[in-house]
Amino acid sequence: MGYDFDWVSLQRAWPYLAQGLQMTAFLVVAAMAAGVGVGTLLAITRIFAPRPVAALVAGYVNLFRSIPLILTILWIYFLMPVVLRAATGDPNLSVGPIYAALVAFVLAESAYYCEIIRAGIGSVRAGQMQAAQSLGMTSGQALRHVILPQAFRNMTPSLINQTIALLKDTSLVYVISLNDFLGAASKVGQRDGRVVEVYLLVAAVYLVLCTAGAWSVTWLQRRRAASAA
Numbered sequence: 001m002g003y004d005f006d007w008v009s010l011q012r013a014w015p016y017l018a019q020g021l022q023m024t025a026f027l028v029v030a031a032m033a034a035g036v037g038v039g040t041l042l043a044i045t046r047i048f049a050p051r052p053v054a055a056l057v058a059g060y061v062n063l064f065r066s067i068p069l070i071l072t073i074l075w076i077y078f079l080m081p082v083v084l085r086a087a088t089g090d091p092n093l094s095v096g097p098i099y100a101a102l103v104a105f106v107l108a109e110s111a112y113y114c115e116i117i118r119a120g121i122g123s124v125r126a127g128q129m130q131a132a133q134s135l136g137m138t139s140g141q142a143l144r145h146v147i148l149p150q151a152f153r154n155m156t157p158s159l160i161n162q163t164i165a166l167l168k169d170t171s172l173v174y175v176i177s178l179n180d181f182l183g184a185a186s187k188v189g190q191r192d193g194r195v196v197e198v199y200l201l202v203a204a205v206y207l208v209l210c211t212a213g214a215w216s217v218t219w220l221q222r223r224r225a226a227s228a229a
Contacts, residue, residue: 003196010197013188020184021205027170027180031105032163038106039113044143046118057114064111070172073104077176097178105166112162120155121147154224157217164213168206181205 010017046057064072077100085093124147132142152159171182179187182202189198 005197006194007197009192009194010188010201013192013198016188017181017184017201020179020181023179023184024167024170024181027101027105027173028163028167030102031109031166031170034102034106035109035113035166036117036159038110040117040148042110042114043117043121046114047121048139061111061114064108065115069104069108069169070175072108073101073172073175076100076104076107097173097176100176101170101173101178105169109162109166112165113159116155116158116162117151119158120151123154124150157220160213160217160220164210167209167213 042057042061046054046061049057077095077097080100080103081093081095084095085091128146128150129139129142132146133139137145170180173180174183174186177183185198185202186195189195192198
């Protein structure tokens with residue numbers, strides 16, 4: 001028994017699907033930028049801070065790398081309003097799904113980015129810090145101007161890989177009814193009775209984006225190998 005594909009329905013629904021794709025892109029870019037920023041601070045703290053502080057950061061990283069991301073999203077969406085209401089005394093205070101998703105992604109992704117950045121800093125030869133300090137730089141200046149630029153260059157492929165994982169993880173926001181690309185596609189498919197066509201389109205879009213990211217990682221790795229030769 002054959003299936004009668006109807007791609008015209010997807011053309012009609014594309015404006016709505018495009019809005020979902022824009023939401024997915026916003027979540028990826030915002031979570032990546034904030035996650036890398038927070039992850040850098042966490043990595044620096046874990047490497048250079050006193051042992052008790054470094055242990056707290058390690059606990060944070062291990063916690064958010066150990067629990068499912070969907071659970072983090074649910075925690076933030078349902079528990080953060082309760083905490084904020086208790087802190088502010090406002091019984092009507094609520095947290096929208098966009099803010100809840102962003103907070104959850106930043107909390108989780110910063111833990112992963114922290115480990116990537118920590119490894120990147122560790123890949124820079126220790127003598128670089130001493131050389132910079134011998135030129136009159138402070139530890140902070142040496143870290144900012146000498147160590148981190150080299151570290152980020154070394155860890156760019158790993159950062160891209162983690163961002164690809166983040167792109168796929170954004171589909172989990174369906175649990176808080178946020179209208180991302182997959183969520184919009186699901187609604188269109190159920191409304192029009194064209195679930196097969198919609199999910200094939202979603203799979204194709206994710207395949208193209210993730211393949212482009214994977215290709216860029218391969219290209220960067222080959223470029224680094226060629227420059228090191």
